[in-house]
Amino acid sequence: MARRVEQKAAARERIAAQLAAQQAAERRRRLLLAVGAVVLVVVIVGGLVAIRLAGGGKKTATGASGSADSSLVTSLSSVPDSAFSTVGSDGVKAAPSAITAPALTASGKPKVLYIGAEFCPYCAAERWPVTVALSRFGTFSNLGTTHSAGADVFPNTATLSFHGATYTSQYLSFTGVETKTNEQEGNDYKPLDTPTAEDQKTFDTYNKPPYVPSPDSIPFIDLGGKYVGSGATYSPEVLAGKTQAQIADALKDPSSPIAKAVLGSANVYTAAICKLTNNQPAKVCSTDTVTAAASKLGAGKS
Structure with a gap:
């Protein structure tokens, strides 16, 4: 009887550990996605700024300065x-x-x-x-x-x-x-x-x-x-x-x-x-x- 109780307790601990590991993995995945999105936005904005400074490949004039x-x-x-x-x-x-x-x-x-x-x-x-x-x-x-x-x-x-x-x-x-x-x-x-x-x-x-x-x-x-x-x-x-x-x-x-x-x-x-x-x-x-x-x-x- 005591052995079965110990086995059930061990099973519950394994399940809890697996669930904790899955939750941690999910948090890491979400963090990576968020960081990736920020990096992508920075790259896009940087590219637009570079194009703007370079004139977009075409020299255009603006109004009187x-x-x-x-x-x-x-x-x-x-x-x-x-x-x-x-x-x-x-x-x-x-x-x-x-x-x-x-x-x-x-x-x-x-x-x-x-x-x-x-x-x-x-x-x-x-x-x-x-x-x-x-x-x-x-x-x-x-x-x-x-x-x-x-x-x-x-x-x-x-x-x-x-x-x-x-x-x-x-x-x-x-x-x-x-x-x-x-x-x-x-x-x-x-x-x-x-x-x-x-x-x-x-x-x-x-x-x-x-x-x-x-x-x-x-x-x-x-x-x-x-x-x-x-x-x-x-x-x-x-x-x-x-x-x-x-x-x-x-x-x-x-x-x-x-x-x-x-x-x-x-x-x-x-x-x-x-x-x-x-x-x-x-x-x-x-x-x-x-x-x-x-x-x-x-x-x-x-």
């Missing part, structure tokens, strides 16, 4: 005179051409009209010398920062944006029109600024031969009805891989390729603007550098 900070604006408006002088304009290959046309004015002052678009890499390049030149005659507010489209040539060229910007000067006025963003919408880019009827007429009238080489090119620039230009005065390739801050910083070194391109073109634009302002201010317009740059301005067309 924001407002130009004060240090950037200050850098563009305080380029040393020695840098302008050292660079000169000998290396400039393209420049605005003189035209015979009614004076372009606004608020009783000569007007500089710029029409471009944020997606355009040539506009991206040209905004730098245009901004630097105009900053010698007045002050910009609310300049934006953006880059050209990622799907175009010279992708993602860092630049400024005139969308929403204002310009104050006692010598001249400025209108900057950015007709489209750098964000794709179907086969085109999202619309942004709309030129006034008067500015559109100026664009349609003078943005074609014989005034400029190619019709409807951007950027288009009309300087007071005396000079017009379209396209970039230098290759956007010069700016490849640089940020806005790096580009502005490079202007301090006249031996840098960026300074040679941007300041050289800015000197030519300055010479054209001085023709509009009757060589005012004299501090800018009477320099040998600006006088020499005037020889780069193209012959008159009518």
